Amino acid sequence: MSSTSPRRVAVTGASGKLGRHVVAHLAEHGYDVLALDRVRPADSSGPFVAVDLTDYGQVVEALSGGVDEHPVAVDAVVHLAAVPAPGLTTNAATFANNSAATYNVFAAARALGIRRIVWASSETVLGLPFETPPPYVPVDEEYHPRPESTYSLNKALEEEMARHFCRWDPELVMVGLRFSNVMDPDDYAAFPSFDADPALRQWNLWGYIDGRDGAQAVRLGLERTEPGCEVFVIANADTVMSRSSADLMAEVFPGVEVRRELGEHETLLGIDKARRLLGYQPAHSWRDHVD
Numbered sequence: 001m002s003s004t005s006p007r008r009v010a011v012t013g014a015s016g017k018l019g020r021h022v023v024a025h026l027a028e029h030g031y032d033v034l035a036l037d038r039v040r041p042a043d044s045s046g047p048f049v050a051v052d053l054t055d056y057g058q059v060v061e062a063l064s065g066g067v068d069e070h071p072v073a074v075d076a077v078v079h080l081a082a083v084p085a086p087g088l089t090t091n092a093a094t095f096a097n098n099s100a101a102t103y104n105v106f107a108a109a110r111a112l113g114i115r116r117i118v119w120a121s122s123e124t125v126l127g128l129p130f131e132t133p134p135p136y137v138p139v140d141e142e143y144h145p146r147p148e149s150t151y152s153l154n155k156a157l158e159e160e161m162a163r164h165f166c167r168w169d170p171e172l173v174m175v176g177l178r179f180s181n182v183m184d185p186d187d188y189a190a191f192p193s194f195d196a197d198p199a200l201r202q203w204n205l206w207g208y209i210d211g212r213d214g215a216q217a218v219r220l221g222l223e224r225t226e227p228g229c230e231v232f233v234i235a236n237a238d239t240v241m242s243r244s245s246a247d248l249m250a251e252v253f254p255g256v257e258v259r260r261e262l263g264e265h266e267t268l269l270g271i272d273k274a275r276r277l278l279g280y281q282p283a284h285s286w287r288d289h290v291d
């Protein structure tokens, strides 16, 4: 943590698959974490407040130190809470929950003078499930979002909303992390089964993000000091497959431009910008967990 890093951070979605890693990682790195979620985390004894983020008043109270027993205002927010994929509930319910939660977090932070926000966008804005092939690989942040579901549409709108919040406040630092498919070490036993059929995981170009590396990206986002809104693709350095990335592209997306020579298992979800501007360096690979 640098001297300019925020110290007391609220994490929304703290009880979720990614949130659990983020809370643990930030605490390990010396941050005071206030966990916020609709449901209590299964395995945490740290400060927690149950909040429905679709209620603006609850968000303001939680972030401002207004909740009894949690009287300290936070100086940064990590916003992860969401219905985390298309098709888990109706499109309208996904949109209503996710858009209201994100607006309320961004607006409450603005009202309270909190100027560091890191939030979860999604790889889906890159055009998943790539029924229309990607424009080129590795895909990156350089082309306009191509949401193909209501869930993804909302993530794309959140990125646009963040740009306007930054326009309204030139000192605001907002970092949107377009996470790939979040994985825990327990998930890796299934990975070798993907090899038989490239079609099984072509929907996200065979990408993934280890929850611990996702947490690293969140911390690096909190350490960013450059005002304005930036979005980053966050994936692991390799794919989920044993076959080479070049081989997979040639078979499954033969017409798509491969923009550079690829490392054998190099991710097709480009993380160059995150490496360059955040110092992101994925430390984990499923290959270290499976014989």
Ligand SMILES: NC(=O)c1ccc[n+]([C@@H]2O[C@H](COP(=O)([O-])OP(=O)(O)OC[C@H]3O[C@@H](n4cnc5c(N)ncnc54)[C@H](O)[C@@H]3O)[C@@H](O)[C@H]2O)c1
Pocket (backbone or CB within 6 Å): 012, 013, 014, 015, 016, 017, 018, 019, 036, 037, 038, 039, 051, 052, 053, 054, 079, 080, 081, 082, 083, 084, 085, 097, 101, 120, 121, 122, 123, 178, 179, 180, 181, 182
């Ligand atoms: N899981 C993935 O593969 C993936 C991929 C890309 C992006 N993301 C994004 O990352 C974030 C975290 O995803 P996850 O996999 O940990 O999801 P998760 O479902 O495991 O966790 C999300 C948490 O948000 C909470 N939540 C949802 N709506 C809420 C509300 N209105 N008020 C309070 N809490 C609320 C839920 O209770 C849950 O604990 C989400 O924004 C998701 O869209 C996830």
